[in-house]
Amino acid sequence: MRHLLLTVLLVPALAAAQTSTPVAATPGYSPSAAQRERALEADAIARPDAARALAHARELAKETHVAGTPAQARTRDYVLTQMKAMGLEVESREYEVFLPHPTSVRVWRTSPSPMQLPLAEPAVAGDRWSGMSQWLTVNGTSGAGDASGEVVYVNYGLVEDYAQLDSIGVSVRGKIAVARYGRSFRGIKAREAEKHGAVALIIYSDPQDDGYVRGDVYPAGAMRPPRGVQRGSVFNGAGDPSTPGWPSTKGARRVTGDALGVPRIPVVPMGYENAQELLRGLRGKDVPQSWQGGLPFRYHVGPGPVRARVAVTDDRATRPYKPIWNTLGVVRGSDLPDEIVVLGAHRDAWTPGASDNVSGTVSILEAARAVSELVRAGHRPRRTIVFATWDAEEWGLVGSTEYVEDDSLRLAKGGVAYLNQDVAAQGARFGGGGSPSLRALLRDVARVVPDPNGRGSVYAEWRRQSAVADSAEPAMGDPGGGSDFAGFYNHLGIPHADWGFGGPGGVYHSQYDDLAWMRQFGDTNYVYHAAAARIAAAMALRLANAELLPYDYVEFARTMAGLVPAIDRATRAKQWAGDAMSTAALLAAARAMEEAARRWQQARDARLAAGPAVSVEQTNRANAALRRVERALTRPEGLRTRPWYRSLVYVADEDNGYSTMVFPSVLEAVRANDRTLAARELADLTARFGEATRALDEATGALGAER
Numbered sequence: 001m002r003h004l005l006l007t008v009l010l011v012p013a014l015a016a017a018q019t020s021t022p023v024a025a026t027p028g029y030s031p032s033a034a035q036r037e038r039a040l041e042a043d044a045i046a047r048p049d050a051a052r053a054l055a056h057a058r059e060l061a062k063e064t065h066v067a068g069t070p071a072q073a074r075t076r077d078y079v080l081t082q083m084k085a086m087g088l089e090v091e092s093r094e095y096e097v098f099l100p101h102p103t104s105v106r107v108w109r110t111s112p113s114p115m116q117l118p119l120a121e122p123a124v125a126g127d128r129w130s131g132m133s134q135w136l137t138v139n140g141t142s143g144a145g146d147a148s149g150e151v152v153y154v155n156y157g158l159v160e161d162y163a164q165l166d167s168i169g170v171s172v173r174g175k176i177a178v179a180r181y182g183r184s185f186r187g188i189k190a191r192e193a194e195k196h197g198a199v200a201l202i203i204y205s206d207p208q209d210d211g212y213v214r215g216d217v218y219p220a221g222a223m224r225p226p227r228g229v230q231r232g233s234v235f236n237g238a239g240d241p242s243t244p245g246w247p248s249t250k251g252a253r254r255v256t257g258d259a260l261g262v263p264r265i266p267v268v269p270m271g272y273e274n275a276q277e278l279l280r281g282l283r284g285k286d287v288p289q290s291w292q293g294g295l296p297f298r299y300h301v302g303p304g305p306v307r308a309r310v311a312v313t314d315d316r317a318t319r320p321y322k323p324i325w326n327t328l329g330v331v332r333g334s335d336l337p338d339e340i341v342v343l344g345a346h347r348d349a350w351t352p353g354a355s356d357n358v359s360g361t362v363s364i365l366e367a368a369r370a371v372s373e374l375v376r377a378g379h380r381p382r383r384t385i386v387f388a389t390w391d392a393e394e395w396g397l398v399g400s401t402e403y404v405e406d407d408s409l410r411l412a413k414g415g416v417a418y419l420n421q422d423v424a425a426q427g428a429r430f431g432g433g434g435s436p437s438l439r440a441l442l443r444d445v446a447r448v449v450p451d452p453n454g455r456g457s458v459y460a461e462w463r464r465q466s467a468v469a470d471s472a473e474p475a476m477g478d479p480g481g482g483s484d485f486a487g488f489y490n491h492l493g494i495p496h497a498d499w500g501f502g503g504p505g506g507v508y509h510s511q512y513d514d515l516a517w518m519r520q521f522g523d524t525n526y527v528y529h530a531a532a533a534r535i536a537a538a539m540a541l542r543l544a545n546a547e548l549l550p551y552d553y554v555e556f557a558r559t560m561a562g563l564v565p566a567i568d569r570a571t572r573a574k575q576w577a578g579d580a581m582s583t584a585a586l587l588a589a590a591r592a593m594e595e596a597a598r599r600w601q602q603a604r605d606a607r608l609a610a611g612p613a614v615s616v617e618q619t620n621r622a623n624a625a626l627r628r629v630e631r632a633l634t635r636p637e638g639l640r641t642r643p644w645y646r647s648l649v650y651v652a653d654e655d656n657g658y659s660t661m662v663f664p665s666v667l668e669a670v671r672a673n674d675r676t677l678a679a680r681e682l683a684d685l686t687a688r689f690g691e692a693t694r695a696l697d698e699a700t701g702a703l704g705a706e707r
């Protein structure tokens with residue numbers, strides 16, 4: 001479900017590795033092992049195949065495959081059959097989750113000139129998928145109901161937009177709010193509309209943000225056509241809302257009613273052609289200039305005189321819970337089977353989902369094939385690699401979250417890394433992100449994977465496209481929220497990386513996200529799908545075979561130090577004087593962590609360069625300590641506002657959902673104006689950096705080097 005455009009726009013541009021310490025060419029490998037590994041990776045990188053990627057996509061994107069439907073059982077069977085044929089140990093893991101399916105969705109303008117709005121996305125000539133059966137245009141976990149009222153335009157429906165409405169004396173209470181997509185996760189829009197008393201919410205794609213202002217619209221161009229609809233969940237949590245914090249196995253204890261935390265009001269998405277029918281006739285207050293969108297008339301907030309009716313029915317009374325299926329394809333490690341690298345992609349979609357997320361699923365399949373062929377040639381990885389496809393991501397990261405909650409002990413102990421593929425290929429523009437501890441590794445792998453355009457490596461093309469200075473690295477996204485890494489990273493503190501080839505966009509969560517669009521405007525020959533899989537295979541192998549885990553905690557700690565001023569800015573904005581909120585100790589702790597990481601890297605490189613002097617027992621102790629470094633920056637009780645989120649480094653902003661909040665335990669306390677709590681959280685965070693530093697020193701000590 002990840003909205004790539006937003007993700008890219010909202011990440012702070014951090015200049016990354018200006019590494020001052022020389023680092024081994026292949027961190028974590030002795031020279032002879034590095035040579036073998038490089039050869040193995042080159043072999044793996046050569047294996048993913050564009051024609052096969054396209055063949056997978058034809059099968060997986062042949063129909064809309066929403067979680068809980070028979071079509072989604074078919075994608076499960078396809079993936080299982082493929083992985084079984086590769087020789088992987090396969091498992092389909094079922095959970096039963098709260099998943100109300102809509103049975104009808106209708107919207108009328110009741111005044112003036114009553115009309116029912118045609119919500120379905122119309123078929124397009126030359127695109128046979130566009131005419132197939134489509135999912136009703138309602139947001140996932142919308143409330144059911146039948147609501148009528150005057151229309152109020154609420155801009156993006158952000159917290160600050162409602163504050164602005166308050167200031168001009170306009171309320172949505174008892175009214176139908178119309179918000180445009182963008183600037184925040186849609187679940188936040190639903191929460192705010194409901195909080196302010198709206199009886200229904202319509203979220204539409206405005207042409208200024210997502211339509212003809214951006215370029216020609218489909219099928220003439222790649223952009224969203226007038227009746228193209230962005231579906232999507234409005235659940236703000238992660239996982240099955242009926243089992244918060246525990247797995248949705250059969251017979252699991254469930255919460256119901258208001259405790260589910262899903263919207264009670266109907267929430268319906270629509271294209272701009274329909275929205276126009278509601279917005280054009282609004283009067284009342286003129287809008288602030290920044291509220292004006294791309295439709296060809298002056299926007300007003302209302303309320304009214306336009307009135308509307310929104311009616312949604314679903315099956316929650318008769319069938320609230322439905323089975324979902326994650327698939328796991330396992331390559332058991334030869335030496336360290338309990339240490340696990342997970343490579344995952346969500347397999348469900350609102351639509352045929354050629355980009356979101358058949359492309360990610362295809363990347364997993366082709367990476368799995370590359371690795372499995374090497375296994376058959378006698379090159380079993382040292383650690384276990386799990387090739388996963390998750391169900392119901394689109395409903396709130398449900399499948400991956402239930403899996404993480406189910407296997408949390410095993411993952412917390414043995415989880416080495418989680419690699420995510422969500423919209424792996426939609427064009428030619430490479431982007432990556434994740435924990436700063438894995439960014440150097442991703443850059444290194446991107447250096448050895450050829451860019452499909454034939455002009456050099458993915459890394460070289462990435463640099464060229466992001467036009468960075470010679471001394472800097474391309475900016476990468478932070479792990480805030482919005483895809484399946486949340487359970488692994490934000491909940492458990494397992495280092496995470498993701499990457500993909502972005503494109504023009506325009507069909508996000510629309511029926512037109514299909515093969516016809518992809519072959520005309522996206523990855524036309526499926527070569528970027530194959531490239532994503534090449535990176536996936538090499539990333540998984542590098543992590544699975546390393547003698548000493550190749551995290552870069554120098555870059556991690558330096559990135560953390562670079563984030564500390566965010567706290568200073570927040571407290572300055574509150575005009576909090578005094579020493580309690582001084583970040584000097586936190587900054588010192590991050591710097592101390594960087595020094596410890598540098599000592600570790602020196603010890604690691606020296607020991608590995610010296611040959612086979614390191615015992616298995618020593619490497620095991622060092623690796624166990626390394627796996628604790630980022631876990632030390634989580635806490636079991638989580639954030640005060642959201643206990644499931646345990647990472648104290650990154651989280652999705654509670655008031656935005658798409659943008660990342662750094663150091664959330666501290667910054668949420670600042671936002672809540674709680675000075676005492678903020679100071680306590682700052683001290684707690686500083687202490688946890690001390691623990692991360694101790695874990696690094698323990699790794700260094702395990703190799704018998706000086707601390």
Ligand SMILES: [Zn+2]
Nearest residue numbers: 001002356357
């Ligand atoms: Zn997705």
